[in-house]
Amino acid sequence: MSDSTLWWIVAAFFVSLELLSGSLYLLLLAIGAAAAALCALAGQSQDVQFIVAAVVGGGGVLFWHRQLLKRGPIDTEGYTTTGLDQLDVGEEVSVAGWGPDGTAQVVYRGSAWMARHHGPHVPKTGPHRIRAIESCYLVLEPL
Structure with a gap:
C-alpha cells in the first residue's frame, strides 16, 4: 500500500471522528493528513510527509485554539435566541x-x-x- 493511500485513510479516520464528535480540531488534523498525502503523491520522503502533517494539522489546531482564547467566554447576559x-x-x-x-x-x-x-x-x-x-x-x- 502506498504512503499516499495510508495518509488518505488517516484523513478519512479523522473526518469520521469529527463527524461523531463535532470537534473542529479533528477536521484540522484531517487537513494535515491530506496535505501529507499530497506530499506523498508528489514523491516526497516520509520525513517530509510527517513534517507537513505536523505543521499543517498542528499549526491549524494551534491557530484555532488561540483564536478561541482571544475571543474569551461568550457573553450570554444579553443573549437571546430566535x-x-x-x-x-x-x-x-x-x-x-x-x-x-x-x-x-x-x-x-x-x-x-x-x-x-x-x-x-x-x-x-x-x-x-x-x-x-x-x-x-x-x-x-x-x-
Missing part, C-alpha cells in the same frame, strides 16, 4: 454533575445535550433553567 430555539428557553432540566471543564451532560427532549453554566457562581447539581442555546450547548442557570 426561532424554534425560543421554545426551549425557560424550560427546566436536571444536572446530575458538572465536569472539570465546566460542562455537563443533561437529558432534554429525550436526548443527551451538552450544557454550560451561566452566572458568576460555582455550578451546582440539581434543577436548572435553560437561559439560551449556544451552538449545540444549552446555557443553564440555577433555579
